[in-house]
Amino acid sequence: MMLEINNLHARVEDKEILRGVNLSVKAGEVHAIMGENGSGKSTLAGVLAGRDAYEVTQGEVLFDGKGLLELDPEERAREGIFLAFQYPVEIPGVSNTYFLKAAVNAVRQHRGLPEYDAREFLKLVKEKTKLLHISDELLKRPVNEGFSGGEKKRNEIFQMAVLDPRLAILDETDSGLDIDALKAVADGVNALRSKDRAIIVITHYQRLLNYIVPDQVHVLMRGRIVKSGGKELALELEEKGYKWLEETAA
């Protein structure tokens, strides 16, 4: 098992948001976590990536059998966890390329690999831009500065491609995207599906799952996974909304 979440409880200040999440994800699988606003979706993503606003009060998270919660965010990233942000941060003054090279080399150093020089890095970047149909121009620009919503999300997926994580968590990557941008992002994600990589797609709407077809769908409600099923569960939610699951959550 690549990822095992056991009875995870987490809070922000005094508010308990995750109230006993259990989830297992194998390499090669795509899991969708669906839920309404406030159900705890982004908190779960944040806890997995190591956002320090959250305090874990109970439970454990194992990544390849090792405790994840003890690690700093950068250590998690170097171990192969990637979070695509719901609101990617703008960093004026640093080009996308410079930023990514620093990230890639930090990961390589951690893995005992030699740092990439300019030529090797360029080769890697070219390969990924081609795969994801990303323009070179986007790379020269400061990180996310002045990017449209779609460009920001595509840039997240591009970073994912370059960093080559084992577990990618996409936090509401579909939010604020029109249908063309959504398709472009989904195509990128699909191009990165592989038997060695697991992907967790967090979303409010079923729409994204038309394009990134999950192996399993989980419904998060009031801090717990209240129902799990195959991809057809997403369609059921689209049809019925979340209300019919209220009883299970209570």
Added chain:
Amino acid sequence: MTEVMERQNTYLADFERMERELAASGTPAVHRLRKAAAARFAELGFPGPRDEEWRFTPVAPLTRTPFEAVSAEQASKSCSLRIPPLPNGVIVCGLSEAIKKHASLAEPHLARHADWNKHPFIALNTAFLRDGIFVYVPRGAVLEEPIFLDFSANRDGEGFVWHPRCLVILGENSQVTLVEQYGGLSGSTYFTNAVTEIVASAGAHVDHYKLQREGDRAFHLAVMQVQLGRDAKFSSHAITQGGQWVRNEINAVFEGEGGECTLNGLYQARGEQLVDNHTFIDHAYPHCASHELYKGILDGKARGVFNGKIYVRQDAQKTDAKQTNQTLLLSDDATINTKPQLEIYADDVKCTHGATVGQLDAESIFYLRSRGIGQAEARSLLTYAFANDIISRIKVESVREELERSLLETHHLPAVDSGKEDV
């Protein structure tokens, strides 16, 4: 008070002692100007603690230190020029030479714009007027490459003051890029009291860069006065790194419609450095635009002052003015006093200002860490990014790249890949 008077008297005594030497440089008219300015300096005295414009920048450390004026020979060794190929009619030379050879061009503007009647340090500079650089670009002439004006106080020893002065005159529709650099020896206590006057006629474009890398014990005071004719365009990038006591003033005046003024600044200070940036933009005519972005990084016990005044006169309708000051405080002991001042007397204008003071953004740090970049490197990278936001606006490639390189080195970050391969 008596002590301050005494210090003021040492400058005046210096003036008397050097008067003959000064008089030998330039025309009688110029020397009358010096004498008038010296007399005015005697009347004005140094700014006191109750002077609002100097509230957070005490001059005591400056006035307490006795300084002796440098000789003409010493000064001339400290001014140098790097001149690109010049189109016909363009003049770039030492100020003394200009006063002699090009009096008819220089004198109508020399000391006519930077107001020595009101400002004691401009008066002092004017009293000792001799050293500096003159640039004249006739109507329609366009310089593709920048002119580098280098003021390096590389004189051994302690306790000297010098008063470099630039006069830049641009004819209609002419274009020039100027890079003013100030430097000096570390550990040496000296005082640079500079004045630059720039007169841009209608349609002229001036890009001005100031790189201030004085020695760590230096006092540096520089006033830049800019007159902008109709449709003239002026941009300034002021990079402040050196000096223990620094005051930069920029005064820009629109003298016709359609002018555009961009003032960008970056100040980096640590230890016990004091860096004061005062800017004043006088929207005296309608349909002019000004954009101002000053960013500072203060560490240690450094103190920063930002005072940005935008004055929109009653007739200056359709003024578009934007001012931003952002300061990053890297230590608990660093301080900034920031004061935007908008005085608006016209009713159909768009004026905004904003000031932020703070630490590095926590979400940005997390973003970088979530990509595998360690916390210390993330902080360095974000601090670099904050400063590079100004540096990346510099259009002179050699200057931009050098500043970027030294900034990366300061923050122990890898160099940017150079060459065409870089994407």
